Structures are given as C-alpha cells and as structure tokens.
Amino acid sequence: MTDLTSLTLADAREGLAQKSFTALELTDAHLAAMEKARVLNAYVLETPEQARAQAKAADATIAKGEAGPLAGIPLGVKDLFATTGVRATACSKILGNFIPQYESTVTSQLWRDGAVMLGKLNCDEFAMGSSNETSAFGPVLNPWRREGSVANLVPGGSSGGSASAVAANLCLGATGTDTGGSIRQPAAFTGIVGIKPTYGRCSRWGIVAFASSLDQAGPFARTVRDTAILMRSMAGHDPKDTTSVDRPVPDYEAAIGKSVKGMKIGIPKEYRLDGMSGEIDRLWAQGADWLKSAGAELVEVSLPHTKYALPAYYVVAPAEASSNLARYDGVRYGARVSGKNIIEMYENTRAEGFGAEVRRRIMIGTYVLSAGYYDAYYLRAQKVRTLIKKDFEDVFAQGVHAILTPATPSAAFGVGEKGKADPIEMYLNDIFTVTVNMAGLPGIAVPAGADKQGLPLGLQLIGRPFDEETLFSLGDVIEQAAGHFTARKWWA
Numbered sequence: 001m002t003d004l005t006s007l008t009l010a011d012a013r014e015g016l017a018q019k020s021f022t023a024l025e026l027t028d029a030h031l032a033a034m035e036k037a038r039v040l041n042a043y044v045l046e047t048p049e050q051a052r053a054q055a056k057a058a059d060a061t062i063a064k065g066e067a068g069p070l071a072g073i074p075l076g077v078k079d080l081f082a083t084t085g086v087r088a089t090a091c092s093k094i095l096g097n098f099i100p101q102y103e104s105t106v107t108s109q110l111w112r113d114g115a116v117m118l119g120k121l122n123c124d125e126f127a128m129g130s131s132n133e134t135s136a137f138g139p140v141l142n143p144w145r146r147e148g149s150v151a152n153l154v155p156g157g158s159s160g161g162s163a164s165a166v167a168a169n170l171c172l173g174a175t176g177t178d179t180g181g182s183i184r185q186p187a188a189f190t191g192i193v194g195i196k197p198t199y200g201r202c203s204r205w206g207i208v209a210f211a212s213s214l215d216q217a218g219p220f221a222r223t224v225r226d227t228a229i230l231m232r233s234m235a236g237h238d239p240k241d242t243t244s245v246d247r248p249v250p251d252y253e254a255a256i257g258k259s260v261k262g263m264k265i266g267i268p269k270e271y272r273l274d275g276m277s278g279e280i281d282r283l284w285a286q287g288a289d290w291l292k293s294a295g296a297e298l299v300e301v302s303l304p305h306t307k308y309a310l311p312a313y314y315v316v317a318p319a320e321a322s323s324n325l326a327r328y329d330g331v332r333y334g335a336r337v338s339g340k341n342i343i344e345m346y347e348n349t350r351a352e353g354f355g356a357e358v359r360r361r362i363m364i365g366t367y368v369l370s371a372g373y374y375d376a377y378y379l380r381a382q383k384v385r386t387l388i389k390k391d392f393e394d395v396f397a398q399g400v401h402a403i404l405t406p407a408t409p410s411a412a413f414g415v416g417e418k419g420k421a422d423p424i425e426m427y428l429n430d431i432f433t434v435t436v437n438m439a440g441l442p443g444i445a446v447p448a449g450a451d452k453q454g455l456p457l458g459l460q461l462i463g464r465p466f467d468e469e470t471l472f473s474l475g476d477v478i479e480q481a482a483g484h485f486t487a488r489k490w491w492a
C-alpha cells in the first residue's frame with residue numbers, strides 16, 4: 001500500500017470512499033508518523049485515543065453511506081483553538097493546563113463534517129511572532145533544510161506547528177490563525193498552501209484572541225484544492241461571533257480548474273522593496289508570467305499607503321492584545337503565582353506567566369492606548385488603516401480581480417538567527433502580509449519556486465472581500481505551473 005501520510009486530502013477522501021483503506025488505518029499511519037517526528041516539535045499534545053475514536057466513528061458513517069465531507073480526514077489543530085476536554089494553552093505558560101469546557105466554532109464544524117483530530121499544534125505564544133520561537137513549548141523546526149546543511153530552520157510563525165506538521169506529512173491539513181501573516185508566512189516557509197479568509201468569513205468564537213479586529217482562522221494543506229475543501233467546512237455564519245458575516249458558503253472546490261481568462265491581476269509597485277533579493281523578484285515575475293499564459297491580464301497598480309502598514313499594524317495589534325490579555329490574571333484561567341495581596345498576585349502571575357515578546361506587546365499596547373498618547377498613536381494608526389483599506393478599494397474599483405505579490409521577503413531563516421538584538425528585524429517578515437489583515441481581505445500563499453539553497457518560496461494572491469473563489473482559481477494556476485515542493489526526510 002502507498003504511504004497513507006503522503007496522500008493529498010482529496011486523494012485520501014477518494015481512497016476512503018472507494019474503501020481502499022479505512023479511516024482508522026489512515027489515522028494510525030499519521031499517529032505513527034507523528035511519533036517518529038517528535039524532533040520537529042510540531043505537536044504540543046497528541047490525542048491518539050480521541051483520534052482513533054473519531055476515525056472509527058467515521059468508518060461507521062462511511063459504511064452506512066452517510067459520510068460527511070471530511071469523514072475520516074486526520075487534521076491537526078493550532079493550540080489557539082478551544083477543544084472540549086483537551087488542553088488548550090495558546091503555547092503560553094499563563095494558561096497552564098487549561099482545559100476548555102467548549103469547542104471553537106471552526107473546529108466543531110470540522111468534527112461535524114467527520115474530520116479526525118490528531119492533536120494540538122505548536123505556535124508562537126498567543127500567536128505573537130513570525131518564527132515559532134516564542135512558544136512556551138520551545139521552537140518548531142522546519143522540515144526543510146538548506147542543501148548540504150544540517151542547520152535547523154524556523155517554519156515561520158505564528159502557526160509554525162501547523163505548517164511544519166502539514167509539510168512533514170504529520171496530518172493532511174491543519175487549522176491556523178492569521179492576524180498579520182501567521183498562515184501565509186509559515187505556508188511560504190514550508191512549501192505548502194495557506195489561506196487567510198476575508199475577515200468575518202470564519203467564526204472567531206472559541207479561538208484565543210490576539211487582536212480581535214485582525215484575527216481570522218484559515219486552513220493549511222499541501223494543495224490549493226485541499227485548502228478549498230477545508231475552507232468550506234471552516235467558514236460560515238456564527239451568531240456567537242458578532243463580526244461573523246451571514247452569507248452563504250460557496251463550494252470553494254468548484255473554483256479549482258476554473259478558467260482565469262480575462263481576469264485582471266494587479267502588480268503593486270510599492271511591494272517592490274529597496275534591496276529586495278533578485279530571487280524574490282524573479283519568482284514574482286515568473287508568477288505573473290504563469291497567470292498571463294493562463295489568459296489573465298497583468299496591470300501595474302498603486303497601493304500608496306503600503307509603507308505605513310507595518311508601523312500601523314504594530315500599534316493596532318499590540319493595543320488590542322493588551323486589552324484582550326488583561327483577562328489572564330491568575331484568577332480565572334490556568335497558572336497562578338501567589339503574592340501578599342491580590343495586586344501582587346496579579347503582578348507575579350503575569351510577570352511569570354507571559355514570555356518576553358508577549359510582555360513587550362502588552363507594554364506597547366498599554367502605552368499607545370494611554371491618555372495623552374491615544375490620539376498620537378492609536379487613533380492615528382486607525383486612520384492609516386482606513387487609508388490602507390481605501391488603497392485596495394480603489395484598485396478593485398478599477399476592475400482588478402486580484403493582486404499578486406511575494407508572500408515573504410526571504411526564504412526560511414535559521415533558528416535563533418533573527419530578532420535577538422532588534423525585534424523589528426522579526427517584524428519585517430510581515431511586510432507583505434499585514435496590509436491584507438489591516439484591510440480585512442482574503443489572501444492565499446502558494447509555493448511557487450525555490451531559492452538557490454533549495455528552500456521553498458511562496459507567492460501571495462490578495463482578493464476582493466469574500467472572493468476566496470478567485471484566489472483558489474488563480475492559486476491553482478500557479479500550483480499547476482510550479483509543481484509541488486516536498487522536503488527531504490531527515491527527521492525519521
């Protein structure tokens with residue numbers, strides 16, 4: 001039998017339907033692969049018993065001809081999602097052994113459709129980071145290494161465990177969240193596909209909040225089609241999240257293979273950075289050529305406020321984070337460090353429970369929201385955000401269907417290599433992705449090439465609000481031209 005872990009999600013679905021193998025066999029193959037790949041540190045919790053029970057239940061529905069759209073498909077879940085009876089920590093010490101009493105809407109929809117949970121995936125603490133090095137569980141390793149090198153690379157962040165697990169065949173797909181790039185950047189660093197849906201497309205209920213006006217859940221998988229399949233189950237209106245939007249969920253998979261002839265694709269000139277590597281530049285031009293060969297029309301567009309996006313994001317996101325994280329006080333959740341009185345207990349708990357990056361964000365956020373600085377920082381950043389959104393609206397009003405950019409300014413970097421002396425060095429990873437969250441738009445990252453050391457590089461497509469289908473159609477064109485990227489196995 002072929003290695004069940006290397007199937008695409010679509011092929012596994014077919015194999016299950018044809019009864020070529022059972023859901024239990026598929027799940028067991030993944031559990032065995034996870035056990036051998038612990039060096040990657042992708043999973044912070046494996047849930048084999050639950051996985052086998054779900055797989056058996058899926059086999060029963062398949063036998064009865066009542067299988068859901070994801071029946072028997074083994075998935076990993078970012079540890080930011082609440083999972084009933086299964087520890088959820090946001091990879092922070094402050095949540096300790098927190099065991100939620102409820103399930104996030106997104107994951108409950110995956111289980112409703114028959115998917116199997118293999119375990120919880122590592123991420124940056126409270127999803128703050130671009131390398132998965134801020135996790136209380138330690139860094140995740142990228143399954144990719146530079147040619148001829150044994151140096152460990154980061155998988156990107158914050159959803160680094162999700163990306164690494166999918167790229168290393170430790171699940172057929174995974175959930176992630178993206179506040180400033182945390183799905184798209186790790187997808188690009190590991191040679192897989194990740195999509196951040198339009199703000200409001202997936203419910204945020206039951207997902208640990210980082211910056212509520214920017215956070216959005218989305219899928220990772222090894223092909224564009226597989227992400228489209230997962231998206232259909234994850235998306236949808238939820239009365240428990242007032243920002244979730246009540247519109248029908250399309251059959252995203254139907255967008256795969258659809259002609260992109262006549263589509264207008266914008267190339268934003270402001271994304272051509274000074275000092276950008278020739279490799280990224282060539283990848284971008286190659287992507288544009290592929291879309292052109294498929295019948296799309298390429299046009300240069302301008303998004304004039306792009307250069308303000310990163311600084312504005314690093315005001316808005318910490319501001320919201322400082323407010324959201326106020327609830328971790330040692331009283332209601334997880335860890336508690338005692339003190340002489342309640343104030344000291346709060347202080348001790350928060351000082352010990354939060355890692356350095358999270359403390360930095362809380363301090364920045366508290367500062368920009370404080371009386372006297374609110375207008376100068378927070379209010380101004382919100383105004384910049386409106387201008388960034390308007391830039392995109394103007395481009396779409398010119399008849400542009402989607403915008404093509406690089407996903408990241410470089411390939412994956414080494415563990416411990418960036419952001420030690422200057423956190424801004426790390427923040428610069430998000431230069432091409434934060435604009436999309438600021439504007440609430442959908443964005444997909446698709447692997448499109450390799451750098452000279454053999455590491456995968458991704459392209460990003462940005463769409464109109466709620467037009468994920470166009471991104472799937474265009475992403476598929478790039479994938480067909482670029483082929484697939486598989487890391488050489490060194491971990492098992």
Ligand code: GLN
Pocket residue numbers: 127128129130157158177178179180181182183210317430
């Ligand atoms: N790297 C960005 C940050 O640290 C984005 C993180 C995310 O999207 N969750 O804020």
